[in-house]
Amino acid sequence: MFALGALVLSVSMGALSYFTTRHILVDQRESAAVSDAFVNATYVSQHLAATANIDETLTTANKVTQYSHSFLEERGTWYRGTLQVTQDAIPASLRSMVITGGIAASQTYSLHGTPQIAVGVPIKSIHGAYFEIFDISSLGHTLNVLELALVVLVVVITALGAAFGRWASGRSLHPLTSVSRAAVAIAGGDLGTRLASTAGDPDLAALTSSFNRMVDQLQERIEREARFTSDVSHELRSPLTTLAASLEVLESQSESLTPQARRALELLAADVRRFQRMVGDLLEISRSDSGSAEISLEEVDPGELVRRAVAAAQRTLPIDTAPPHVEVDPEVHGTHLWVDKRRFERIMSNLLENASLYGGGATAVRVSLGNGSGPVHSVRVSVEDAGPGLPPAERMRVFERFYRGHAAFKRGAGTGTGLGLALVAEHVRLHGGKVWAEEADSGGAKFTIELPGQPAEAAEDEELVGGNGPA
Numbered sequence: 001m002f003a004l005g006a007l008v009l010s011v012s013m014g015a016l017s018y019f020t021t022r023h024i025l026v027d028q029r030e031s032a033a034v035s036d037a038f039v040n041a042t043y044v045s046q047h048l049a050a051t052a053n054i055d056e057t058l059t060t061a062n063k064v065t066q067y068s069h070s071f072l073e074e075r076g077t078w079y080r081g082t083l084q085v086t087q088d089a090i091p092a093s094l095r096s097m098v099i100t101g102g103i104a105a106s107q108t109y110s111l112h113g114t115p116q117i118a119v120g121v122p123i124k125s126i127h128g129a130y131f132e133i134f135d136i137s138s139l140g141h142t143l144n145v146l147e148l149a150l151v152v153l154v155v156v157i158t159a160l161g162a163a164f165g166r167w168a169s170g171r172s173l174h175p176l177t178s179v180s181r182a183a184v185a186i187a188g189g190d191l192g193t194r195l196a197s198t199a200g201d202p203d204l205a206a207l208t209s210s211f212n213r214m215v216d217q218l219q220e221r222i223e224r225e226a227r228f229t230s231d232v233s234h235e236l237r238s239p240l241t242t243l244a245a246s247l248e249v250l251e252s253q254s255e256s257l258t259p260q261a262r263r264a265l266e267l268l269a270a271d272v273r274r275f276q277r278m279v280g281d282l283l284e285i286s287r288s289d290s291g292s293a294e295i296s297l298e299e300v301d302p303g304e305l306v307r308r309a310v311a312a313a314q315r316t317l318p319i320d321t322a323p324p325h326v327e328v329d330p331e332v333h334g335t336h337l338w339v340d341k342r343r344f345e346r347i348m349s350n351l352l353e354n355a356s357l358y359g360g361g362a363t364a365v366r367v368s369l370g371n372g373s374g375p376v377h378s379v380r381v382s383v384e385d386a387g388p389g390l391p392p393a394e395r396m397r398v399f400e401r402f403y404r405g406h407a408a409f410k411r412g413a414g415t416g417t418g419l420g421l422a423l424v425a426e427h428v429r430l431h432g433g434k435v436w437a438e439e440a441d442s443g444g445a446k447f448t449i450e451l452p453g454q455p456a457e458a459a460e461d462e463e464l465v466g467g468n469g470p471a
């Protein structure tokens with residue numbers, strides 16, 4: 001818009017000054033020509049009274065003014081002080097106006113593409129007329145130079161307008177850019193983001209302070225909620241432990257109970273255990289929500305890590321579950337991972353437990369390289385089963401808290417809480433990795449986690465205990 005404004009303004013100013021200048025110059029030139037012609041006409045008429053040599057008189061008159069040609073008409077006969085042009089160069093209308101009309105006149109016109117001014121003056125004493133044509137092409141050159149200068153000026157002013165517009169809009173939009181950048185960072189989970197203070201600018205200061213106040217409140221609210229979940233889980237833990245211990249005592253004497261009471265006791269025990277697990281999982285999730293989760297990273301070999309985790313998870317599964325085949329892609333050798341072993345074991349046990357609950361047991365656990373580029377590869381671990389799989393609509397939702405898919409209800413299994421995969425996602429996020437569900441080749445479910453690899457030397461300098469894990 002600035003460039004357009006500058007263009008319109010400079011073009012109109014340029015055109016105005018061009019036409020005004022041209023008008024003035026042509027006017028000046030014309031009046032100069034007219035007065036020159038009158039002087040020459042007077043000279044010619046006086047000279048002719050003394051001598052009868054018309055040609056010589058005209059040649060002398062011609063020399064007085066440069067770039068002009070003189071003619072004399074006397075009773076239908078033409079004399080000229082030049083060899084270059086004939087009287088035909090004088091416009092016919094001017095000739096007849098001066099000769100028959102008997103009045104002095106001038107005319108600006110173009111002859112073979114060059115601008116000319118013709119002036120005619122009647123000389124009563126000899127019943128003739130004096131004509132003179134002036135070449136004004138030098139005026140054309142002057143105007144061309146002016147034209148060029150104005151075009152250059154228009155271009156320069158337009159460019160300056162564009163540059164100024166860019167600078168000014170960049171300056172005025174800068175605060176909006178930083179607000180949107182901060183909003184993106186906050187949406188991405190970085191609640192500590194604030195706008196830099198703009199105390200110098202009263203308009204911006206209001207925006208900055210209300211934005212920062214809003215984020216403060218948001219952060220406080222989120223933290224309060226995370227604390228609340230964590231506090232509730234904490235408070236529930238000790239009564240639940242007492243309850244579980246008492247149930248164990250009762251279970252040890254279940255023979256002395258009636259069959260009905262024993263059944264009731266079994267149901268109660270199952271629910272208390274499920275409740276205990278839920279509270280444990282909730283506590284863990286709320287810790288990572290409030291940012292107080294600690295992650296202790298160790299350098300490990302991916303194949304070794306997965307084999308151990310699978311073996312550990314296997315011990316918590318029903319005894320009749322067949323152990324899955326662990327397949328390590330040879331490409332993975334030499335790649336190192338920095339992981340929190342406890343969290344990794346939880347990830348594997350949750351995935352294997354799901355495979356056993358909903359997919360008839362895991363069929364394979366595969367370790368391979370991620371397809372990222374660069375010197376450091378990420379590592380993928382996938383758990384497959386040959387069960388019914390996940391409907392596409394559920395593949396994202398299963399990672400939500402308390403979400404239980406239709407596989408869970410089909411089996412009528414009351415053991416799950418819907419927190420297993422949410423916890424997996426949380427552990428993976430703490431490692432800077434990602435997790436997703438897809439369909440296995442067999443048609444069953446396939447859960448894949450991808451953890452970023454770390455170059456062995458670079459990771460050494462890193463703090464091993466922190467809130468966020470490797471980037």
Ligand SMILES: Nc1ncnc2c1ncn2[C@@H]1O[C@H](COP(=O)(O)OP(=O)(O)O)[C@@H](O)[C@H]1O
Pocket residue numbers: 350354355358359385387388389390398399403404405406407408415416417418419420421422445
């Ligand atoms: N291997 C699997 N095959 C089919 N469905 C699965 C599988 N693993 C998870 N699911 C679905 O994802 C849901 C969420 O899993 P999860 O978060 O572990 O909760 P839970 O196991 O307590 O139900 C399950 O209820 C189930 O419907």
Ligand SMILES: [Mg+2]
Pocket residue numbers: 350353354416417418420421
């Ligand atoms: Mg589960």
